[in-house]
Amino acid sequence: MDALRRALGGLSLLYALTFATFALLHAGIGLGPLREPVIVPAAIVETLCAGAMLAGAYGALAGRPAAWDRLIYAHAAALGGVLLGMLALAFGPGGGTTLLTWYHSTMALALTAGLAVAFYVSRVRR
Template sequence: MDALRRSLGALSLLYALVFVTFALLHAGVGLGPLRQPVIVPAAIVETLCCLVLVGGGYGALARRSWAWDGLLYTHAAALGGVLLGIFALALGPEDGNTLLTWYHSIMAIMLAAGLSGAFYASRVRR
């Protein structure tokens, strides 16, 4: 279980980096060749996802007593943010672009997998 906790903690920090990257892109900051339309609500949600994942990653890597619950809740919150983005793209007036489609799809899959692992581990430990 220790390897799973450390892995999910490290992945949480990696996911936080991805979220802050897209928050910057949606705030209008170009990162090299990457550009995205300015979408302020998306930048806000992505920043919040980044912050919660940093918290969950910290708890896991610092071996806090709340690490499993922290990973569980932070993955669920970030997955909720990604699903909100998917619905916004589906119902929005503009078509999404390929980068946004890939971003949302991959993050949804990775966060769902992490959520499953954290859920399993939190139940086994009790």
């Protein structure tokens, strides 16, 4: 379980970096060849998702007693933000870019898997 907790904590750091990257892109800051339209609400939500994932990663990597609960909350909060972004793209005026579609789909899948693992392990340990 310890290795799984550390692995999920490491993935959470990667997800936080991904959210931070897209927050910068949506704030209008290009990163190399990557550019996205400025969408301030998306930048705010992605910043909050990055913070949630960092909190979950810290709990997991530091071996805190509530690590599994933190990972559950972090993954659930970030998944909510991703689903909100998917709804905004589906019903918003612009269709979004191919990169945004890939980003939302990939993050939704990864966060759902991480949430399932964290939830399962949390319940098994009790």
